[in-house]
Amino acid sequence: MSDEVNEKQKLYRDARVTGKYDEIWQSVGKCVFCDLKDKYVVFEENGIVMTIVLFAYIDGHVMILPRRHVRSVKDLTPSEWETMRKFMYIAKKLIRDIHGVKGMQLVEKEGSLAQSTVTDHLHFHCIPFDGPDLSVWNYRTLKNTPLENANLYKAASKKITKLSDRFEEKYKNED
Ligand SMILES: [Zn+2]
Numbered sequence: 001m002s003d004e005v006n007e008k009q010k011l012y013r014d015a016r017v018t019g020k021y022d023e024i025w026q027s028v029g030k031c032v033f034c035d036l037k038d039k040y041v042v043f044e045e046n047g048i049v050m051t052i053v054l055f056a057y058i059d060g061h062v063m064i065l066p067r068r069h070v071r072s073v074k075d076l077t078p079s080e081w082e083t084m085r086k087f088m089y090i091a092k093k094l095i096r097d098i099h100g101v102k103g104m105q106l107v108e109k110e111g112s113l114a115q116s117t118v119t120d121h122l123h124f125h126c127i128p129f130d131g132p133d134l135s136v137w138n139y140r141t142l143k144n145t146p147l148e149n150a151n152l153y154k155a156a157s158k159k160i161t162k163l164s165d166r167f168e169e170k171y172k173n174e175d
Contacts, residue, residue: 015055033121034069046083050091058128060099062091065123072110072122077173091126103129
Protein backbone atom coordinates (compact mmCIF):
# COMPACT_ATOMS: atom_id res chain seq x y z
CA MET A 1 0.00 0.00 0.00
CA SER A 2 1.31 3.45 -0.93
CA ASP A 3 1.99 6.00 1.77
CA GLU A 4 -0.81 8.14 0.42
CA VAL A 5 -3.37 5.34 0.64
CA ASN A 6 -2.10 4.47 4.06
CA GLU A 7 -2.50 8.05 5.28
CA LYS A 8 -6.03 8.26 3.90
CA GLN A 9 -6.98 5.01 5.60
CA LYS A 10 -5.69 6.36 8.91
CA LEU A 11 -7.64 9.57 8.37
CA TYR A 12 -10.84 7.54 7.90
CA ARG A 13 -10.01 5.38 10.91
CA ASP A 14 -9.48 8.32 13.24
CA ALA A 15 -12.00 10.81 11.80
CA ARG A 16 -14.71 10.15 14.38
CA VAL A 17 -12.47 11.02 17.28
CA THR A 18 -10.44 13.82 15.66
CA GLY A 19 -13.54 15.68 14.47
CA LYS A 20 -12.37 15.47 10.84
CA TYR A 21 -15.57 13.63 9.91
CA ASP A 22 -17.66 16.81 9.83
CA GLU A 23 -15.18 18.62 7.57
CA ILE A 24 -14.98 15.69 5.15
CA TRP A 25 -18.71 15.39 4.60
CA GLN A 26 -19.44 19.05 4.00
CA SER A 27 -18.40 18.74 0.36
CA VAL A 28 -20.42 15.63 -0.50
CA GLY A 29 -23.22 16.23 -2.98
CA LYS A 30 -24.26 12.86 -4.41
CA CYS A 31 -25.56 9.86 -2.50
CA VAL A 32 -22.54 8.01 -1.14
CA PHE A 33 -24.53 4.81 -0.60
CA CYS A 34 -25.54 4.63 -4.27
CA ASP A 35 -21.83 4.68 -5.03
CA LEU A 36 -20.39 2.01 -2.73
CA LYS A 37 -16.75 1.13 -3.21
CA ASP A 38 -16.20 -2.53 -4.07
CA LYS A 39 -13.11 -2.74 -1.89
CA TYR A 40 -15.29 -2.22 1.18
CA VAL A 41 -18.14 -4.53 0.18
CA VAL A 42 -17.99 -7.72 2.22
CA PHE A 43 -20.92 -9.64 0.80
CA GLU A 44 -23.81 -9.10 -1.58
CA GLU A 45 -26.92 -11.04 -2.47
CA ASN A 46 -30.34 -10.20 -3.91
CA GLY A 47 -29.57 -6.48 -4.10
CA ILE A 48 -28.58 -6.31 -0.44
CA VAL A 49 -25.04 -5.38 0.54
CA MET A 50 -22.93 -5.78 3.64
CA THR A 51 -20.18 -3.20 3.64
CA ILE A 52 -17.47 -1.86 5.87
CA VAL A 53 -18.21 1.58 7.29
CA LEU A 54 -15.64 4.19 6.26
CA PHE A 55 -16.05 6.12 9.48
CA ALA A 56 -16.66 3.33 11.94
CA TYR A 57 -17.86 3.96 15.49
CA ILE A 58 -15.96 0.92 16.75
CA ASP A 59 -13.81 -1.81 15.20
CA GLY A 60 -16.00 -4.34 13.45
CA HIS A 61 -18.78 -1.88 12.55
CA VAL A 62 -20.51 -2.89 9.31
CA MET A 63 -23.55 -1.64 7.44
CA ILE A 64 -26.37 -3.49 5.68
CA LEU A 65 -28.23 -1.69 2.93
CA PRO A 66 -30.07 -2.19 -0.35
CA ARG A 67 -28.36 -1.17 -3.59
CA ARG A 68 -31.60 0.59 -4.49
CA HIS A 69 -31.99 4.08 -3.11
CA VAL A 70 -35.01 3.67 -0.85
CA ARG A 71 -35.74 5.80 2.18
CA SER A 72 -37.56 3.42 4.46
CA VAL A 73 -37.90 -0.23 5.44
CA LYS A 74 -41.45 -0.03 4.12
CA ASP A 75 -40.01 0.28 0.61
CA LEU A 76 -38.23 -3.07 0.77
CA THR A 77 -39.74 -6.08 -0.96
CA PRO A 78 -40.41 -9.20 1.16
CA SER A 79 -37.51 -10.88 -0.56
CA GLU A 80 -35.12 -7.98 0.14
CA TRP A 81 -36.28 -7.90 3.74
CA GLU A 82 -35.69 -11.62 4.10
CA THR A 83 -32.15 -11.18 2.77
CA MET A 84 -31.57 -8.31 5.20
CA ARG A 85 -32.71 -10.53 8.04
CA LYS A 86 -30.14 -13.13 6.99
CA PHE A 87 -27.41 -10.49 6.69
CA MET A 88 -28.15 -9.30 10.23
CA TYR A 89 -27.65 -12.85 11.43
CA ILE A 90 -24.39 -13.14 9.50
CA ALA A 91 -23.15 -9.77 10.79
CA LYS A 92 -23.76 -10.78 14.39
CA LYS A 93 -21.84 -14.04 13.93
CA LEU A 94 -18.96 -12.27 12.14
CA ILE A 95 -18.69 -9.65 14.87
CA ARG A 96 -18.51 -12.42 17.45
CA ASP A 97 -16.03 -14.59 15.57
CA ILE A 98 -13.77 -11.88 14.18
CA HIS A 99 -13.89 -9.32 16.96
CA GLY A 100 -14.83 -11.46 19.94
CA VAL A 101 -17.82 -9.27 20.75
CA LYS A 102 -21.00 -11.15 21.57
CA GLY A 103 -23.41 -8.23 21.33
CA MET A 104 -24.57 -6.25 18.33
CA GLN A 105 -26.59 -3.10 18.21
CA LEU A 106 -28.71 -2.43 15.12
CA VAL A 107 -29.34 1.21 14.36
CA GLU A 108 -31.59 2.56 11.63
CA LYS A 109 -33.10 6.01 11.66
CA GLU A 110 -36.00 7.36 9.63
CA GLY A 111 -37.60 10.74 9.25
CA SER A 112 -36.06 14.08 8.43
CA LEU A 113 -35.05 14.86 12.01
CA ALA A 114 -33.42 11.50 12.62
CA GLN A 115 -31.89 10.66 9.30
CA SER A 116 -28.25 10.88 8.43
CA THR A 117 -27.08 14.31 7.33
CA VAL A 118 -25.23 12.61 4.50
CA THR A 119 -28.03 10.69 2.77
CA ASP A 120 -31.55 9.37 3.24
CA HIS A 121 -30.60 6.06 1.60
CA LEU A 122 -31.84 3.35 3.97
CA HIS A 123 -29.06 1.65 5.93
CA PHE A 124 -28.73 -0.44 9.06
CA HIS A 125 -25.65 0.03 11.21
CA CYS A 126 -24.46 -3.22 12.77
CA ILE A 127 -22.43 -2.04 15.72
CA PRO A 128 -20.49 -4.40 17.96
CA PHE A 129 -21.88 -3.87 21.44
CA ASP A 130 -19.40 -4.56 24.21
CA GLY A 131 -20.49 -1.85 26.61
CA PRO A 132 -23.06 0.91 26.85
CA ASP A 133 -20.63 3.79 26.16
CA LEU A 134 -21.42 3.83 22.44
CA SER A 135 -25.11 4.39 22.97
CA VAL A 136 -25.60 6.71 25.88
CA TRP A 137 -29.29 7.54 26.13
CA ASN A 138 -30.15 10.89 27.56
CA TYR A 139 -33.39 9.97 29.23
CA ARG A 140 -36.03 12.68 29.40
CA THR A 141 -38.32 13.62 32.22
CA LEU A 142 -41.66 12.11 31.28
CA LYS A 143 -45.08 13.68 31.30
CA ASN A 144 -46.91 10.38 30.88
CA THR A 145 -47.11 7.26 33.01
CA PRO A 146 -46.95 3.91 31.17
CA LEU A 147 -50.71 3.59 31.41
CA GLU A 148 -51.24 7.10 30.05
CA ASN A 149 -48.98 6.27 27.12
CA ALA A 150 -50.86 3.04 26.51
CA ASN A 151 -54.16 4.92 26.52
CA LEU A 152 -52.86 7.51 24.07
CA TYR A 153 -51.88 4.83 21.58
CA LYS A 154 -54.95 2.69 22.18
CA ALA A 155 -57.16 5.71 21.61
CA ALA A 156 -55.66 5.80 18.12
CA SER A 157 -56.93 2.32 17.27
CA LYS A 158 -58.94 3.59 14.31
CA LYS A 159 -55.84 5.31 12.98
CA ILE A 160 -53.86 2.10 13.47
CA THR A 161 -56.39 0.10 11.47
CA LYS A 162 -56.32 2.74 8.77
CA LEU A 163 -52.52 2.71 8.62
CA SER A 164 -52.51 -1.06 8.53
CA ASP A 165 -54.92 -1.06 5.60
CA ARG A 166 -52.94 1.64 3.86
CA PHE A 167 -49.72 -0.29 4.24
CA GLU A 168 -51.31 -3.44 2.78
CA GLU A 169 -52.62 -1.35 -0.08
CA LYS A 170 -49.60 0.79 -0.89
CA TYR A 171 -46.51 -1.01 0.25
CA LYS A 172 -47.21 -4.70 0.34
CA ASN A 173 -45.14 -6.27 -2.39
CA GLU A 174 -45.67 -9.68 -3.84
CA ASP A 175 -42.48 -11.17 -5.18
ZN1 LIG B 1 -28.54 6.32 -2.55
